[in-house]
Amino acid sequence: MSEWLIQMEGIMKEFPGVLALNNCRFDLRAGEVHALMGENGAGKSTLMKILTGVYQKDAGTIEFKGQPVELSNPKAAQDAGISMIHQELNLAPDLTVAQNIFIGREPRRKLRLFLDDRALHRQVKELFERMGLDMDPSIKVSELTVAKQQMVEIAKALSYNADVLVMDEPTAALSETEIEDLFRIIRQLRESGVGIVYISHRMDEIKRITDRTTVMRDGQYIDTVSTAEVTTQDIISKMVGRQIYETSKPERTVGERETVLEVIGLNQGRTLKDINLTLKKGEILGIAGLVGAGRTELARAIFGADRIQSGEIRVHGRKVTIRGPHDAVRQGIGYLSEDRKRYGCVVDLDVKSNVAIASYGSFLRPGGWMNTTRIREQAEDMVSRLKVKTPHVGQEVKFLSGGNQQKVVIGKWLTRDCDILIFDEPTRGIDVGAKSEIYRLLNDLAAQGKSIIMISSELPEILRMSHRILVMCEGRITGELDHEEATQESIMHLATARM
Ligand SMILES: Nc1ncnc2c1ncn2[C@@H]1O[C@H](COP(=O)(O)OP(=O)(O)OP(=O)(O)O)[C@@H](O)[C@H]1O
Ligand SMILES: [Mg+2]
Structure with a gap:
C-alpha cells in the first residue's frame, strides 16, 4: 500500500468570473496532520470541497x-472514507443533536416504520464519550451555542470513521478547553x-498540531514545508507574497471625554x-x-436582540x-454578530444589497425610489477599502469565501x-493581512469619534486594540484594566475570578 492517502494534481476550477483554482496540487499521508494556509479567497475551501465531492473539478x-477516483457527490466521498467539517455550519436547526449526526442513516426498528430513538441516542452517547463531550443528544440544535454546534459537526464527521478528515477552520468558534478536546481527538x-x-488562520494552532504545511495563493499552489522547520514569518510571506509590517501601536489614552453609552x-x-x-x-472598549x-x-x-x-x-x-434591534439602530448602535450566518448577512442577496441593508433610508430618493447608483458606488467603495475578493458587487454573498463574507458584514x-x-x-x-487592515479601520473609526465595543477571544487583539478592557466571568464584570496595566496574565486572572 502506498503511504499516500491523497494526491491531487493539476486541479482547475472556475466559477463565473473567478478562477478559483489554477493548476493546484495537494497531497496527504496516512497519519499526518497537514495544514492548508492562504489568504481569504485563496481557494482552500474550494480545493477541499473538490476532494470531498461537493464541487466537481474542471x-x-x-x-x-x-x-484514481471520481467523487461525484459528498455521499460518494463519505462512503469512500473522505469526510469534511465545513467552515459554515450545516446542521438542521430544528432537528435534535442525534438526528443531525445520523441524518439519512438512522437505525430503524424491524418494522422500518419508526426511527429507533433509543438505539440512536445510545450510539451518539458512545460517540460523545469517545470525544469526551458532555452533551444531551436529544436537545435541538437551534438551542446550542455556535461552539456546541461546531462540536456536533465534528462528532458527525467522526461518526463516518473516515480515513481522510478535512477540518475547515474547526476552532473558529471554540473555547480554549474545547480546542484542547479537539486537539486530543x-x-x-x-x-x-x-x-x-x-485549515486555520491561527498560526499558533498550525504550529502546535500540524506536521506539514501547504501554502496557497490566488488559487495556486505555492509550497509545502515541514511545519516544525519553518518560521511563522516565512509562512506569512509565502501566503501574501510580500512582507507584512506591524502597524505602530496607536496612542491609547482617552482622558476626559464625553460618555456616549451607559x-x-x-x-x-x-x-x-x-x-x-x-x-x-472615540474609545475602543475591549471585552474579554x-x-x-x-x-x-x-x-x-x-x-435589543434579547429582552433584559x-x-x-x-x-x-x-x-x-430598546425593544429590538430596530430601536438600537435608530439610537445609532450597530452590532456585528459573532454568528454571521444567522444575524450577519443575507447570503442569498448580493454584496451591494448586504452593504446597504442596514441603511436603506439613506439611499431613498424623494418619491420613494432607491438610488441604486449610490448603493453600487457605496458598495464598490467598501469592497476596495476592505479588499473584499469578489468579481463584482452584484455577486451573491453565498459565493464569497468565509473571510470575505465577514468583511461584507463589516x-x-x-x-x-x-x-x-x-x-x-x-x-x-480573517487572514493575517486582512486582520491588520481591519485593525487600521477600527482605529480610524475611533479617531473620527466613533465609539467601539470590541468582544474578542484573542487576547493579543484585545491588548493591542483597546483603550480600556472589561473582563467578564460567569455573567459579571470582574474587573477593568487600563491599556497600560493590562497583560495576558491580568486578563486571565480576572476571567477566571468567580465571585
Ligand atoms: N460557489 C461559488 N461560486 C462562485 N465563486 C465561488 C464559489 N465558491 C468559491 N468562490 C470563489 O472562489 C475563490 C476561492 O474561495 P474559497 O472559499 O475557496 O477561499 P478560502 O481560501 O477558503 O478563503 P477563506 O479563508 O476566506 O475561507 C473566492 O474568490 C470565492 O469568492
Ligand atoms: Mg474557506
Whole structure:
C-alpha cells in the first residue's frame, strides 16, 4: 500500500468570473496532520470541497490510496472514507443533536416504520464519550451555542470513521478547553492512521498540531514545508507574497471625554448580573472573557436582540428604551454578530444589497425610489477599502469565501454610520493581512469619534486594540484594566475570578 492517502494534481476550477483554482496540487499521508494556509479567497475551501465531492473539478486528477477516483457527490466521498467539517455550519436547526449526526442513516426498528430513538441516542452517547463531550443528544440544535454546534459537526464527521478528515477552520468558534478536546481527538486520529487536513488562520494552532504545511495563493499552489522547520514569518510571506509590517501601536489614552453609552445595573436571569459600564467618545472598549462568560449576551442585550429583566441604558446621557434591534439602530448602535450566518448577512442577496441593508433610508430618493447608483458606488467603495475578493458587487454573498463574507458584514455597519459599534469577534476567520487592515479601520473609526465595543477571544487583539478592557466571568464584570496595566496574565486572572 502506498503511504499516500491523497494526491491531487493539476486541479482547475472556475466559477463565473473567478478562477478559483489554477493548476493546484495537494497531497496527504496516512497519519499526518497537514495544514492548508492562504489568504481569504485563496481557494482552500474550494480545493477541499473538490476532494470531498461537493464541487466537481474542471480538470486535474485525484488519487485516493494510489487509485484514481471520481467523487461525484459528498455521499460518494463519505462512503469512500473522505469526510469534511465545513467552515459554515450545516446542521438542521430544528432537528435534535442525534438526528443531525445520523441524518439519512438512522437505525430503524424491524418494522422500518419508526426511527429507533433509543438505539440512536445510545450510539451518539458512545460517540460523545469517545470525544469526551458532555452533551444531551436529544436537545435541538437551534438551542446550542455556535461552539456546541461546531462540536456536533465534528462528532458527525467522526461518526463516518473516515480515513481522510478535512477540518475547515474547526476552532473558529471554540473555547480554549474545547480546542484542547479537539486537539486530543486529532492526536488520537493521527495515531490510528487517519490523514487530517487542517485549515486555520491561527498560526499558533498550525504550529502546535500540524506536521506539514501547504501554502496557497490566488488559487495556486505555492509550497509545502515541514511545519516544525519553518518560521511563522516565512509562512506569512509565502501566503501574501510580500512582507507584512506591524502597524505602530496607536496612542491609547482617552482622558476626559464625553460618555456616549451607559449601562446601569443590567440583569438578565443567570446570564448577566448587575452589569455597569460606560463607553466614551472615540474609545475602543475591549471585552474579554472565556467563552460562556456572557460577552455575547451583553452585546445582544444592549442591541435589543434579547429582552433584559432590569437595568437602564443611556445613550448620550438620555435614558432609552430598546425593544429590538430596530430601536438600537435608530439610537445609532450597530452590532456585528459573532454568528454571521444567522444575524450577519443575507447570503442569498448580493454584496451591494448586504452593504446597504442596514441603511436603506439613506439611499431613498424623494418619491420613494432607491438610488441604486449610490448603493453600487457605496458598495464598490467598501469592497476596495476592505479588499473584499469578489468579481463584482452584484455577486451573491453565498459565493464569497468565509473571510470575505465577514468583511461584507463589516462593510454593512461602516455604511450605516453608527455612533456606537459593537463588534463581536470581528476578525474571526480573517487572514493575517486582512486582520491588520481591519485593525487600521477600527482605529480610524475611533479617531473620527466613533465609539467601539470590541468582544474578542484573542487576547493579543484585545491588548493591542483597546483603550480600556472589561473582563467578564460567569455573567459579571470582574474587573477593568487600563491599556497600560493590562497583560495576558491580568486578563486571565480576572476571567477566571468567580465571585
Ligand atoms: N460557489 C461559488 N461560486 C462562485 N465563486 C465561488 C464559489 N465558491 C468559491 N468562490 C470563489 O472562489 C475563490 C476561492 O474561495 P474559497 O472559499 O475557496 O477561499 P478560502 O481560501 O477558503 O478563503 P477563506 O479563508 O476566506 O475561507 C473566492 O474568490 C470565492 O469568492
Ligand atoms: Mg474557506
